[in-house]
Amino acid sequence: MPESILIVGGGFGGVQAALSLARKKIPDTQIRFIDPKTYFEYHAALYRFATGSSPMEACIPYKDIFENNGVEILQDTACTIDLSKKIVTGASGSHYRFDTLILALGSVGATFGIEGVSKYSYGMTSATEALRLKMHILESFQTATIADVENRKTLMHIVVVGGGPTGVELAGELAFYARTLALEHGLDPTLVCIDLVESADKILGNLPERASRIAEERLRTLGVSVLLNQPLTREEIGKIQLKDKEILTATVVWTAGVCAHPLIQKTVGITVDRKGRATIDACLQANGYENIFVIGDGAATPYSGMAQTALYDGDFVANVIECKTKNHALPIYLPSVPLTAIPIGGEWALYVKQGRIVTGYRGWMLRRFADLQLFMKLLPFSKALRAFRCGYKLEG
Ligand SMILES: Cc1cc2nc3c(=O)[nH]c(=O)nc-3n(C[C@H](O)[C@H](O)[C@H](O)COP(=O)(O)OP(=O)(O)OC[C@H]3O[C@@H](n4cnc5c(N)ncnc54)[C@H](O)[C@@H]3O)c2cc1C
Structure with missing residues (x-):
């Protein structure tokens, strides 16, 4: 039976881990991911979608991302995870066996019990x-x-x-x-x-x-x-x-609060910090477990809560898994400082990177460049350009 890598959650971290693993073409390995949706959500474009634009830029079908690269997409919602039996059970009643598990479940809104x-x-x-x-x-x-x-x-x-x-x-x-x-x-x-x-x-x-x-x-x-x-x-x-x-x-x-997905905390064996994020070792493995990785918003890393971190984590765990199969020394996780680029009305953005601040149309161009880079990471060139252009078309 091939070694089974199961990714739970097809957002920034999960998709990047799947793409990165597929590119490595590790022999005798099956890569699958579970997500209830049929599309990837580009959260950075949601504000445009909510204010009148079409969803074309914010929702990218998985089939466009995983074209003929061998990644199997399972449309289901993970409900329970049994780390000792190595089985994830979905809302559909299906059981998914794994040898290696990557949890990339993201965050959910938190309202801190404020009435109403x-x-x-x-x-x-x-x-x-x-x-x-x-x-x-x-x-x-x-x-x-x-x-x-x-x-x-x-x-x-x-x-x-x-x-x-x-x-x-x-x-x-x-x-x-x-x-x-x-x-x-x-x-x-x-x-x-x-x-x-x-x-x-x-x-x-x-x-x-x-x-x-x-x-x-x-x-x-x-x-x-x-x-x-x-x-x-x-x-x-x-x-x-x-x-x-x-x-x-x-x-x-x-928009005042999010916390790590509750399934992380619910999974017996995973320890969490006060934000409900899994505590991890230097390879992003859940504390005490070999081959159980937690990435993106669900992992207690210094810059979690950013898409850039989730993408970085996805690449990182793919490298760790490859090193394991080749019996190479494992890399150590070094957090990458993310940049901030916040659009504030029309073609104007505040861009901050390592203390450098750029504002206005130049900030906006830097933000659009970051969008394009992201699309190019996930999609073939022509499709990346199409998704990127929606950001302009929709504005006017
Ligand atoms: C409105 C908004 C704007 C943002 N803008 C930026 C930005 O400009 N720059 C930036 O760096 N970050 C931004 N972020 C933060 C960024 O989106 C997150 O940090 C990033 O999505 C985290 O990636 P992830 O892979 O951990 O989770 P996600 O990308 O959220 O993916 C989680 C996936 O898990 C799936 N899932 C959930 N429950 C289950 C289940 N039970 N079973 C199976 N699958 C499940 C979901 O469907 C989803 O696809 C923004 C977030 C929001 C909400």
């Missing part, structure tokens, strides 16, 4: 959530055309909670999109109100002070109200309560 948030907020962690948000905004503006003035203001008021990269890029783009939508619906665009709510005293808390200030200024120029030191304490239908004020709004987008 999981019930009434919109999330932004997947294409399904972005689509739900998009439809809700369209419906709200449609309803606003027949509402009285007070209700109209509530329907045209959007609150983004969380001043991290996802919240910042979404608020910036909404500033353009919601006003365009108002005009299209014959509504007064000055009634549009976009708030970005942050519990700390600055947005983009992981970036240098100067970068945070530039982003805040850019948002204010676009007409976004940035509310700092304002933790959300409660949400009801049509209303949120912040520390110091109440806001009437039909749309609250929660």
Whole structure:
């Protein structure tokens, strides 16, 4: 029987690990991955999808990525993992045997038990959530055309909670999109109100002070109200309560928290840190296990939570697996510092790499270059170019 490598999760880390392993053509090896979807989600484009663009750039079919390279795609949801029996069981009832397991399950939204948030907020962690948000905004503006003035203001008021990269890029783009939508619906665009709510005293808390200030200024120029030191304490239908004020709004987008996928924590034998991420050794193997790897957002590495880290991890474990089959010395994981490139409204981005800050259209070009590099990593050249071009076509 061939050596079976099973990858659970077909996001950045899982897809990259599968591609990298397939390229190595290790003899007598079967590579399979499980994911409930039929497509890869490019999270960095979700804000565009939610604000009116087509899903073409954000959702790339697996069949375009794994064209004739021998990787088997299993459409299923992993429900339990038995490390001692080496079996993953899917929601379909199927059992998947493995010799080597790569867990690449990503993150899920976390609302920290704040009253009403999981019930009434919109999330932004997947294409399904972005689509739900998009439809809700369209419906709200449609309803606003027949509402009285007070209700109209509530329907045209959007609150983004969380001043991290996802919240910042979404608020910036909404500033353009919601006003365009108002005009299209014959509504007064000055009634549009976009708030970005942050519990700390600055947005983009992981970036240098100067970068945070530039982003805040850019948002204010676009007409976004940035509310700092304002933790959300409660949400009801049509209303949120912040520390110091109440806001009437039909749309609250929660981007303020994620945690590692719960299946990591649920799997007997895997130890986790306080964020629910697996503790790993110098080869990204779950502590105490040979051939059980955890990568991307689910692994307790210094820069997990970034797509670039997940891609890097995918390549790294493929190398470790190859070295094992060849009885070579195993490489040691050295974290790679990711860059940050956050679009903030139109063709404007904040780019930060090792203290260097580039803003505006130049920042945007650097961000687009990073997008292109990513697509080229995953797709054959012509398809990469097609996915990349969607990012332009959809904008206009
Ligand atoms: C809106 C948004 C914007 C972002 N922008 C950026 C950015 O600009 N730059 C950057 O570096 N990072 C960005 N990130 C972070 C980045 O997307 C993540 O760090 C990255 O996706 C992590 O990769 P991963 O492989 O760990 O998980 P993911 O890419 O999330 O993949 C997890 C996969 O597991 C699958 N899965 C889940 N449950 C199961 C199950 N039970 N069984 C089988 N499969 C399952 C999912 O369907 C998914 O395909 C962004 C994230 C979001 C949400």
